[in-house]
Amino acid sequence: MRFYALFCCVAFYRSVNCYDFVTKYIEMPLDHFSFTSNATFKLRYLVNDTYFRQPSPVFFYTGNEGDISMFAQNTGFLFDSAPEFKALIVFAEHRYYGTSLPFGNLSYSSPSHLGYLSSQQALADYVYLINDLQKQYAIGDGQKLPVVAFGGSYGGMLSSWLRIKYPYAVIGAIASSAPIFQFKGITPCHTFYKIVTDVFRNLGSEKCEKTIRKSWTTIRNVAKDDNGRANVSSILRLCSIVKSVDDLNVLLDWMSEIYTNLAMVNYPYPADFLMPLPGNPIRVFCNTLDSVEYHDDLGLIKAIGTALEIYTNYTQQTKCNDIETTATADLGEKGWNFQSCTDMIMPICSTDEDMFENTPYNFTEYSEKCFKEYSVRPRNENVPILEYGGDDLETASNIVFSNGLLDPWSGGGVLKNISSKVTAVLMPDGAHHSDLRAKNHLDTEDVVNARNFHKKQIASWLGQYYWRYYGNNEYHLNYALKYKH
Structure with missing residues (x-):
């Protein structure tokens, strides 16, 4: 979620x-x-x-x-x-x-x-x-x-x-x-991921954006069985093996957040907050991704994994990737997730216009997830307005x-x-x-x-x-x- x-x-x-x-x-x-x-x-x-x-x-x-x-x-x-x-x-x-x-x-x-x-x-x-x-x-x-x-x-x-x-x-x-x-x-829900995609294409490369876009289907196809999920987990250096579809969804959400974070912290100089990053991290990420040659699905996943190291292991100190977190700082996620279910409902979706998996926004489904997680439901979507x-x-x-x-x-x-x-x-x-x-x-x-x-x-x-x-x-x-x- x-x-x-x-x-x-x-x-x-x-x-x-x-x-x-x-x-x-x-x-x-x-x-x-x-x-x-x-x-x-x-x-x-x-x-x-x-x-x-x-x-x-x-x-x-x-x-x-x-x-x-x-x-x-x-x-x-x-x-x-x-x-x-x-x-x-x-x-x-x-x-x-x-x-x-x-x-x-x-x-x-x-x-x-x-x-x-x-x-x-x-x-x-x-x-x-x-x-x-x-x-x-x-x-x-x-x-x-x-x-x-x-x-x-x-x-x-x-x-x-x-x-x-x-x-x-x-x-x-x-x-x-x-x-x-x-x-x-006020703002169409697809705007957010469209901007992320444009930034990767314009500051990285069109090849980089297309590889990311292709990777979602590739990873899901490879991870259809236990052996495939084990291969994906190994290639991406995960701390724990992906064992189910739910685990796979967590992994893909983790990757989505990393791409989003790279766009947000794309500064011209090295920065160290979410993770230690080089200056112009999207350019570095895409140069790395584009430089890896691959000839099959596992090769594509390996290329993605190599580029992700720019975010997850720039200092070469990370032993494995924990898909439950995308930052080293304490970012108060529990509190913000609760606010996202009450007074800060900000509709975001992804469509064919961006490089992410299609993710529709449905208020009823969102409300159900909030109730399952926190036993509360948002009164309506217009509280901040x-x-x-x-x-x-x-x-x-x-x-x-x-x-x-x-x-x-x-x-x-x-x-x-x-x-x-x-x-x-x-x-x-x-x-x-x-x-x-x-x-x-x-x-x-x-x-x-x-x-x-x-x-x-x-x-x-x-x-x-x-x-x-x-x-x-x-x-x-x-x-x-x-x-x-």
Whole structure:
């Protein structure tokens, strides 16, 4: 069962930088929308005040589905920008991920415990935390610090929705690779895999794309019996032998996720988050695949296996391939899979237009799988649209949506300006929120331009804020003049 759990987790990557934080906790209401319980839990957040000078802004990262320390160590744009703005940096952990577990080790034990995991509750957590930060760091006299929200992928969705739903809490949002249109009736379900296919064909080769397309039928034909499944398992260096059709489906899903991940992390320099990868990994993958000559079905599978080593064993340290995971990091898959069955239903399918096996999307079947897995059913497919407005963003303001067009999630992103206050930044050569990564000498021009645009927008928001609340002082003049459009 594919819940597409990795789409926002691939947003960040280990780097050579090491950022220092103070780890803090806040007592958070378990349920923000009920007055029948006073239950609380400890929500973790990380603070770096190295550059902070009152009344400068708070750069507030809206945590994704994963351990917040991973994101904090790998979001270089905030650290590259904070000195200019004298900003306080805060990374807030999403409830049910990392150490922010409302019921400790029992948090995932039953639907009654998991029922408080939702984007709605998470946004309320962030507002609650921001209010507490104002008490801790604001200069007093009723004046507040301006807060700018940042996020990538699911975190980017949350940062934009935070500005939409709670505009008084943040003055603006930088939402990178945020597929807020990846919902029923807005984005066709086949778009995602079509983009992955185009990236492999254009950055790899047409031969590479055709070989992958052919491999699904080839593997299924070879794996029709026990001997064939054993051969496939051996050739692909699997940790355990494929013994059934269900096992075979897991294997093919594993391969699909690897191809998808390669597209998302196709950076021009080496990266190390999901797996250690070379720069331009799709080019390296396809060059490897295309260089292997084969003359029969087993040869084709061997060619695929050799190329997969670029993802699974680039460091030559992997003894065998575990098809239950496609990453070395703890990506919070359990929590995200649950959210994919409740408030984050994002229809995705594959058709003859892409290089993957045909996989139709059927809401009824999806609901049944969710019930089997979690004993819950999605109310309907339109929860995010009803909660946050879908593609009706004309009343929103001060949001920048950025998308790398090599990223398959860009198909569900905001790709054109909605208004003068809700803008879109496109990075034709960018992958999954390239702009939120630390600067690198191999960054493409469009990624550099996106970061500069972000800083200009932030400065504009800050200039307006300081003028409104502080009068014509040095802060307003600094941002109004230094970053004048």
